[in-house]
Amino acid sequence: MEAIAIVEALIHGLLLGGLYGVLTLGLSLIFGVLDIINLAHGAFIMLGAYVAYTMFVFAGLNPLVSMVVAFPLGMAIGLLLYRYVVKRVIGAPHLMWILLFFGIMVFMEQAAYNIWGAEYKGVPFSLPTANLGGMAIPYSYVVGFVAAMGMAFGLYLLLYRTRIGKAIRAVAQDREAAALMGINVDKIMGIAFALGIAMTMAGACILIIVQPSIYPLMGHHWMDLAFCVAVLGGLGSPTGALIGGFIFGVVETLVLRLGLIPEAVLAPVVPFVILIVTLLVRPEGLMGARGR
Amino acid sequence: MGAVLDKVKGFARGAVRTVKELTKPTAYKGVWLAIAALFLIVPFVPVLRERMIFFMFLLKWIALAAAFNLIAGYTGYVCFGFPVFYGMGAIMMAWAVGELGLHPVLGFLMAVGSSILMALVVGGPSLRLRGAYFAIASLAICLAMKVVVAWLRPYGIFIMPDPRTFLMVRNICYYIVALTALGTVLATYIISRSKLGLAMVSIREDEDAAETRGVNTTFYKLVAAILCSIPPALVGASWAWYTTYSYEGDFEISPVVTTIAMTMLGGSGTVLGPVIGAAILYVVEYFLWASFPYTYLLIFGAIIVITVLFVPKGIVGLIREKVPKARKYLF
Numbered sequence: 001m002e003a004i005a006i007v008e009a010l011i012h013g014l015l016l017g018g019l020y021g022v023l024t025l026g027l028s029l030i031f032g033v034l035d036i037i038n039l040a041h042g043a044f045i046m047l048g049a050y051v052a053y054t055m056f057v058f059a060g061l062n063p064l065v066s067m068v069v070a071f072p073l074g075m076a077i078g079l080l081l082y083r084y085v086v087k088r089v090i091g092a093p094h095l096m097w098i099l100l101f102f103g104i105m106v107f108m109e110q111a112a113y114n115i116w117g118a119e120y121k122g123v124p125f126s127l128p129t130a131n132l133g134g135m136a137i138p139y140s141y142v143v144g145f146v147a148a149m150g151m152a153f154g155l156y157l158l159l160y161r162t163r164i165g166k167a168i169r170a171v172a173q174d175r176e177a178a179a180l181m182g183i184n185v186d187k188i189m190g191i192a193f194a195l196g197i198a199m200t201m202a203g204a205c206i207l208i209i210v211q212p213s214i215y216p217l218m219g220h221h222w223m224d225l226a227f228c229v230a231v232l233g234g235l236g237s238p239t240g241a242l243i244g245g246f247i248f249g250v251v252e253t254l255v256l257r258l259g260l261i262p263e264a265v266l267a268p269v270v271p272f273v274i275l276i277v278t279l280l281v282r283p284e285g286l287m288g289a290r291g292r
Numbered sequence: 293m294g295a296v297l298d299k300v301k302g303f304a305r306g307a308v309r310t311v312k313e314l315t316k317p318t319a320y321k322g323v324w325l326a327i328a329a330l331f332l333i334v335p336f337v338p339v340l341r342e343r344m345i346f347f348m349f350l351l352k353w354i355a356l357a358a359a360f361n362l363i364a365g366y367t368g369y370v371c372f373g374f375p376v377f378y379g380m381g382a383i384m385m386a387w388a389v390g391e392l393g394l395h396p397v398l399g400f401l402m403a404v405g406s407s408i409l410m411a412l413v414v415g416g417p418s419l420r421l422r423g424a425y426f427a428i429a430s431l432a433i434c435l436a437m438k439v440v441v442a443w444l445r446p447y448g449i450f451i452m453p454d455p456r457t458f459l460m461v462r463n464i465c466y467y468i469v470a471l472t473a474l475g476t477v478l479a480t481y482i483i484s485r486s487k488l489g490l491a492m493v494s495i496r497e498d499e500d501a502a503e504t505r506g507v508n509t510t511f512y513k514l515v516a517a518i519l520c521s522i523p524p525a526l527v528g529a530s531w532a533w534y535t536t537y538s539y540e541g542d543f544e545i546s547p548v549v550t551t552i553a554m555t556m557l558g559g560s561g562t563v564l565g566p567v568i569g570a571a572i573l574y575v576v577e578y579f580l581w582a583s584f585p586y587t588y589l590l591i592f593g594a595i596i597v598i599t600v601l602f603v604p605k606g607i608v609g610l611i612r613e614k615v616p617k618a619r620k621y622l623f
Contacts, residue, residue: 037424088601094370094423096600099556102549103596110590224435227428235424265443272436279429283421 008135009257010250015141017249019203019210021242022148023222024229025155026200032172032236033192034090039101041226042219043108044197048074048204049214050116056123063123064147067205074201078194086193087186105219112216121214144210151202152242158195159238168192172236221268228271232278234285243286248274296511299488306486314481320621324564331470335463346578348466348534352527353574355473356547357554357566358480359523363516364552365560366489368496372427372548373414373434377521379543380407381528383441383449386538390451400468400529407525408518410437415517420510422499431545438543448539451532465530472526479519481563492516493561550577553596559606564622568607 023045030038038044048070055066085104089097127139159165170178171188179185207222208214225248233244248271255270278285314321334340334347356378363371381403388399414430421429453461483489491512494502503509532538550573558569576595580588603610611618 031424037428085597085601092604093368094427095364095368095552095556095560096604098370098372098427099549099552099596100600102552103593103600105593106549106589107593107597110587110593114586114590224432227432231425231428265446266439269436269439272432272439275432276429276436279421279425279432283425 004134005257006254008137009253011135011137012141012257013250013253014246015137015145015249016210016253017246018145018152018242019148019206019245020225020229020249021233021245022151023200023203023207024226024233024241024245025152025238026196026198026203027226027230028233028236028238028241029155029199030193030196031230032238033168034086034189035236036086036090036097037101037235038196039098039223040105040108041200042221042223043105044074044200044219045204045207045222045226046112046214046216046219047077047108048201049208049218050112050121051201052205052208053116053121053123053214056125063125063205063209064143067147067202070201070205071198074198075194077201078197079190081197082190082193087190090189109216109219116216118216122212123208123214125209125212127209140209144206147206147209148203151199151206155195155199155238164188164191224268225271228275228278231275231285234287237285237287240285240287247286303486303488307482310482310485311478328474331474332467334470335466344462344466348469349578350571350574351466351469351473352531353550353554353570354567355469355476355523355527356551357558357570358473358476359520360548360551361555361560361562361566362476362480362483363520365555365562365565366483366492366496367513367516369423369513369516370427370552371414371430371517371520372545373430373432374520374524374548374551375543375545376410376414376430376434376437377407377524378528378547379434379437379441379540380410381525382532382538382542383445384525385529385532386449386451389533390449390536396533399533400526403525403529404522407521407528411517411521412514414521415514434543434545438540438545441543442540445539448537448541451536453536462534465534468530469527472523472530476523477563477567480566483519484563488512488515496561549596553592553599556606557595557599557603559608559610559612562606562608562612562622565606565608572607 026044027038027041030036051070051073052061052063052066055061055069056063061069081104085100086097089100127143129136129138130142131137157165159169167178167183167188168191170181170183171185171192175185178188229244229248230241231244232248233240233242251274252270256264256267331347331351334344340347356374359377360371360374363369384403384406385396385399388394388402389396394402414433483492491502491507491509494505494507495509495512499509528538528542532542554569554573555566556569557573558567559565573595577588577592580591584591599606605613608622611622
C-alpha cells in the first residue's frame with residue numbers, strides 16, 4: 001500500500017467525517033436537552049433527502065439551496081411534533097419513547113413509500129473530481145464538508161453566543177435548576193427538539209450531494225451510523241458528535257481502503273464493532289461528562 | 293455458587309406452590325385454561341386445522357411478546373437486540389439439521405444453547421450499561437450478527453424437506469410453538485409471584501435503591517436475559533424447521549417493534565398483557581394487511597403512536613386502574 005493512498009484515504013475520511021458529525025448533531029442535541037434518543041433520526045434524514053429531491057424535480061434547485069427550505073420545514077415539523085406528541089413522553093420509562101419514535105419512524109417511512117414510491121431516486125448533480133498530486137479528491141466531498149462545517153459553526157454561534165443558546169445549555173445541564181432560574185424549560189426543550197430535527201433534515205440535503213441515493217428505507221443505514229458516531233463522541237455532546245464524526249470517518253475509510261477486513265460484505269459491521277467497543281470501554285464516550 | 297443453588301431451590305419451592313394454587317379450579321381460571329386447550333386441539337379439528345398457520349403465527353407472537361415482557365416489562369431493560377435470539381435459534385437449527393444432518397432434537401438443543409450464549413454476550417458486559425445505552429448496545433450486537441451471518445452463509449441455509457414426514461413436522465412445530473407460548477406465559481405467572489419477580493421489578497423501579505437493599509442486580513439482570521432468550525430460540529428453531537429455510541433476514545430488527553407494540557398495548561409488566569396485546573395486534577394486522585396492502589404499515593405506525601400517547605399503561609393496566617376488582621382476573 002502506497003503512502004499516497006493512505007493520505008488520500010485520510011483526507012476522504014476527514015471530509016466525510018465532517019458530514020457524519022453534522023448528521024449526528026441533531027441526535028446529540030436532542031439527547032442532551034430532552035434526555036430521549038430520537039430513534040426516528042434516520043427517518044428525518046430520509047425526509048430531508050426527499051425534500052431536496054422534490055425541490056430539484058419541481059424547481060430545479062440545487063440540494064444546497066433546498067437547505068433553505070428543509071431547515072424551516074424541519075423547525076415546523078419539530079415544533080408541532082414536540083407540542084402534540086413528544087412532550088407527553090418526557091421523563092417516561094424508556095419503553096414508552098422507544099416505541100413512540102419507532103411508531104413515528106414506521107409511519108414516516110410508509111408515508112414516503114406511498115408518496116414517492118419504493119424505487120431509488122437520485123439527484124443528477126455531479127461535480128468533477130480534482131487531482132491533487134496524484135490523489136483524487138471529489139469536489140462533492142469538499143462542498144459537502146464546507147457546507148457541513150458551516151452548519152456546525154452556525155450551531156456553535158447559536159449555542160455559545162446567544163441568550164437562547166445559553167438557555168439550551170442550561171437546560172441540558174440541569175433541568176430543575178434551569179427552571180428555578182426562570183427559564184421556560186418547556187419552550188427551550190421544544191426549540192431544541194425542533195432545532196435537532198431541522199439540522200438533521202438540512203444535513204440530509206448536504207448528504208445527497210455526496211451520496212445521491214434516496215429511497216424510503218435509507219434512514220436505517222444513516223441512523224446506525226449516527227448512533228455509532230454519537231456514542232463514540234459521547235451522547236448528548238454536540239462537540240463530541242463532531243469529533244466522533246471525524247474519528248469514525250477516518251477509521252471507516254482506512255479500514256475499507258486498506259483492506260483490513262476480509263470481505264466487503266463485512267463492511268457494515270465496522271460501525272457496530274466501534275459502537276460496542278466504545279460502550280464497553282468508555283460508555284460515556286470521548287466527550288461525555290456524565291458517567292453512566 | 294452455593295448461594296445461587298439456594299436461590300434456585302427457593303424459586304423451585306415457590307414455583308410448585310404457585311402451580312398448585314393455579315390448578316385449584318375456579319371459574320375465571322377455567323376460561324383461561326379453556327383458551328389454552330383450544331390452541332392445543334387445533335391440529336385435530338378440521339375447521340381449525342385449515343387455519344393452522346394463522347394460529348401458529350398468533351402463538352409465535354404471543355411467545356415473543358411474553359418473552360420480551362420478561363426482560364423489558366419486569367426489569368425495565370429494553371433489549372432492542374431481541375431478534376438476535378430468534379435468529380440464532382433459526383440459523384442454528386438450519387445449520388444443525390440442514391448442513392450437519394443432525395437429529396432435530398440436537399438442533400433444538402443447539403438453538404437454545406447458542407441463544408443462551410448470545411444472552412450471556414448481550415447480557416454479560418452490556419447490562420452494566422443503563423437504559424438507553426443498553427438498548428443501543430443490544431441493537432448493535434443484533435445488527436452485527438446479521439452482517440456476520442450474511443457473510444458466512446450469503447444464500448441462507450436450506451433444510452431438505454422429506455415429503456413423507458412433512459405434515460408430521462408441521463404438527464410437531466405447531467406444538468413446540470404452542471407449548472413455548474403457553475410455557476412462557478406460565479413462567480411469567482410463576483415469576484411474577486416469586487422473589488425473582490420482585491427482584492426484577494425492584495430493578496425496574498430503582499436500580500440503585502435495589503442494590504443498596506442487597507438485591508444482586510447483576511445476577512437478576514443476567515437471569516432475565518437468559519430467560520427471555522429461550523422462547524424466541526425455540527420459536528425460531530421450529531420456524532426454520534417448518535419453513536425449511538433460514539437466512540440473515542431472521543436477524544431483521546423490525547419484528548422487535550411489533551413485539552414492543554404488542555407488549556405495550558396489552559400492558560408491560562403484567563402476565564396477560566402481552567398475550568392480549570399480541571392477539572389484538574396480530575388479528576388487526578392480519579386483516580389490515582389483506583385489505584390495505586400499501587398502507588397497512590402506515591396504519592400500524594399510527595396505532596403504535598396512539599397507544600403510547602393515550603393508553604401508556606396498556607389495556608390490562610388501564611382496566612386494572614379503572615376497575616380495581618379486575619386485578620383478580622387480569623393478572
